[in-house]
Amino acid sequence: MRLIKKEISSDGSGRVSLVPQETNDLWYIFRILNEGNTLRTRTIRKVVKENSSGATTSAERKVITIILKVSRIEYDPAGGSLRVSGQNIGENEFIRLGQFHSTDVLLDAQISIGKSSWDNVDRKLIEESCDASLNADVAAVILDDSVAHLYLVTANMCIEKSTIHNSAAKKKYAGPGSDAKQQKFFKQIMQSMTVHVNSEKVRAIIVASPGSTNTQFVECMRGFHEGDLGRLAGQNKSKVLTCRVGSATTDALKEAFDDPGVLKRLGDTKFAQEIKNLNMFLKKMISAPEMVAYGYKCVRAACSNGAVETLLVSDSLTESMGRHRTKVSALMEEVQSYGGTVHTLSSMHASGKQLEKYTGIAALLRFACADAEMDDPSGVDPAATGIEKLAVTSKKGEYHTCYDGKMLVKGK
Template identity: 30%
Template structure:
């Protein structure tokens, strides 16, 4: 059964008319003999956790927080998943007494810690980013491992090297974009697909700024560069392959095939990932060229829009 929008996308690409499907399940089969006795047999399935649980593919986790607010996010190769949101009202400090303020902070930190233990699979996750403005992240980390020692939480203590402190402008989910673009984070996550997409988009922005004749976005511009065998790296959103118009969808498929046939690299971005959301704002398709192409002034084709 599909459990998320991406499941239907994978199904759409895997199945064709005339395919035969086979599935395993559990059934309680009862048979009745001529003598009236009833017997039963049980058939067991083998659970494929990675297919059923997106957390099995999330090699990066992030806790984006500010005082009283925390978003726990898992970053899979295909999407960004919000697994928990913690909100606790933190009263202001009063002159001569900070008791209520400190108690509320402890409740907030405890809720975040429980969210980490509940939603992060430490066997899969390679890095846990803890980000906040100011010293919120530092105070939380001090609380987290103080409690880990007190409660003898071996899972936290053994995985302490996986935690990384990062600055963010806020505790909202959208701050994840700036966190993943941090050079220190990019270096730490260099072996993950998510980091590869973020780096590719970052390279495109740098090229657009410093050598604008070697970076363009929009379908018409990119197709023109393909004909000139100029594309080195193609960045394209998977959302474009779900366009309702078959002819437009085929146009994007041909573009990808042509780039690959000409020795270019194709980066397909998930529209459910933070980097894919950024690419969608650039029409969903962009490219870095092998050499400058100065004449790209013709107006953009209407079909370059990713509207469905």
């Protein structure tokens, strides 16, 4: 993301101009935009001309600048598209004031977002989106002899791009020609990678399997020297990492990212930091439970004593505008004010989903804090923390976020 201009007054109101440069930037815009904000962007509008009798004489598509009061935002993670709907609130000769319009946010096109209050959550999102070192794509192939799953993992989400089945494996045939059938299976995986993996952007390609299938696939991959498959192998030769996992399922993806060699290669990327901090929290839960806190009430108590060194927050707690977001945002700001660090974990990553099992908010402490101890360390009632999880569905007119595998929606 490229930051063009940031004009935020002392009361928190203002406008920020941005240029999304890659599909992951659309996720940040989806997180930043909320119902009631304003969006200034260029859009295409079909303009119809009529004669005095009301008959249509011509129709043409014009590129115009529009200012919308946002009422709905739709984001498709798999397709990499963001659509915004709302009422026109700016003077325009082609669209009446108050008329509804929908437009797609395009890459490399400047937009301007206006808010009555830019809180700590919004500012952190802008900072993260403009830091290229935090945003790096990783491709992962989780496979065994019968199936392969290709994932693209960005700083904020994990998307399954394709699933390839090896029909020959079901026949358990190990006679002449079985190697050729396995090579065909590996070739199909590579062909899928040429479509979904951008070799210039990925930092690493992780190949994981329960047995030796991963090393066999890598050997096959390095055997290609010409054509699209040869380019794929050549451009990513130094990026390929292999590791062992228990199965070729979605759960194996987290297992692969927990591998020390994989974490070392990912370095200081955002999701590598998320995994490291969550793993540290889980280890201390066992070895030194007095040095961690989870649940809003307990973390709030630790923060009041200046005990929070690292705060972990699921982004699901900061999605909606309301008292819950205000409370979490204030907590994040307080932790940062006395030198603590704050990490927002994506609920579309395995680490974020695991954090949600601990109410979505947790902390690593500088020192033990009696006020932060849980009455019942075996479980947490989210309602008791004062922070409720976002509902998948909601009543008409309420804010909601839903994920059906294709689309994320905010608004009415």
